[in-house]
Amino acid sequence: MHHLKITNLSSAYGKNVVLTDVSLTVDKGQVISLVGPSGSGKSTLLRVLVGLTPPTGGTVEIQGELINYNSKSSIKLSRDRMAIVFQQYNLFQNMDVMGNVTIAPIKIKKRDRKEVEAEAEDLLERVGLADKLTAYPDQLSGGQQQRVAIARALALQPDLLLLDEVTSALDPELVTEVLDTIRRLASDGMTMIIVSHEMGFVREISDQVVMMDEGRIIERGLPAEIFDKPTTDRAREFFGKILRH
């Protein structure tokens, strides 16, 4: 059984079709990277998975269970298993770091506060922010905020972590710290779908690279295959551009 199985998934914003027949499987412990030009539907795919954008067709199974995106309770169950981190961190500005990380486990999952806080401290230490527990988001750098956002997602104890261009809003010198955090997660066995333009990083960390274009998957395979011998012109053109930069 696959950890996540996406079959012929489609989605649209009104008449604008942005995902067409996307099929993808992710096994436990795998890191899958989504690459592709801007507007190719990478973010939309992640948004559909967590129920922020409705699909127009296809199915998603997580650990063998079909998610019904028309049902609130089914979406809830899927969100218990998947956590998403956004490009712009989207931290709650009215809460300090500890608050951001613990609020959902305490208020939504109704877990014991002491236990959650102890875990949160561990998590924040893992992402290198043990000394920032009482800082507010606007007192942190972008890289620090993004690491808080990752800790917040991990505090939900997800089976699958979705990372949407988590480094592209960051200054170059802050990128490394966030990538290090993700590397550590990967070596801890976290299952992840990563959207990224950091091709070196993608190549190093991914078990599989999936390239999207205009809402479709046009190429997939091991990093070496994709980067070194892309089969489509579109992919060649894309990598040519990106790698030349």
Next chain:
Amino acid sequence: MLERMANEIPRLFEYYSAIFLLKAMGTTLLMTLVGVGLGFLLGFVIVYLRQTPGLFWVPVRIVAITYVEIFRRIPFLVILYLVLFFIQAISPNASLFTIATIGICMMAIAYTSEIIRAGFESVPRQQIEAASAMNFSRWKTLINVIAPQSWPVIVPPAFAYMVSFIKDTALVSQIGVVELTFAGKVMNNRGYSALLVYGTILILYFLLSYPLTRLGGYLEKRFASSKDN
């Protein structure tokens, strides 16, 4: 004329006159606080209903939006008369104070709900999506994420509205509620010179509004500074 006014001053501050004026001032204050306070709570409810998602709630949204759009556009005096006739039809013993307060409240709902809505909408949508992706319900998102961030946007205009509404309550004298303006008329009819009476009334209105303005300013500052501590 000045001499006449000077002679009247001691009489104006006689026990009964003073009590009469202070009571009227209390009425104005109470009507405003209760009316706008309740209006604020119900305005909150209206906003919550307006922002319900999905087809199922369309009728509720229509009612909420229609209410706000209508009541923001009709003059307060008209609302007041409507409330007066409507309430007297169903409950002839209702006091004028109650009727006036209900009128104020109905008006305040429409205005404060717009203030509250603007406050809620000042919170970035991405934070709301983040909450929703973490399984926050609409209510929990509102209480934990939206409301705490929108108070600083809501409080200043809310106070400004309340202060300006104190003036509008003068219209309530039209249906015979003994509030400040009405008290002024009564005193004037009792033979005090208009200038003296309305001068006093003016000062009393000021005494009501000024502390509220200051309180609003204070809260605004506190919100501003609580962000960077």
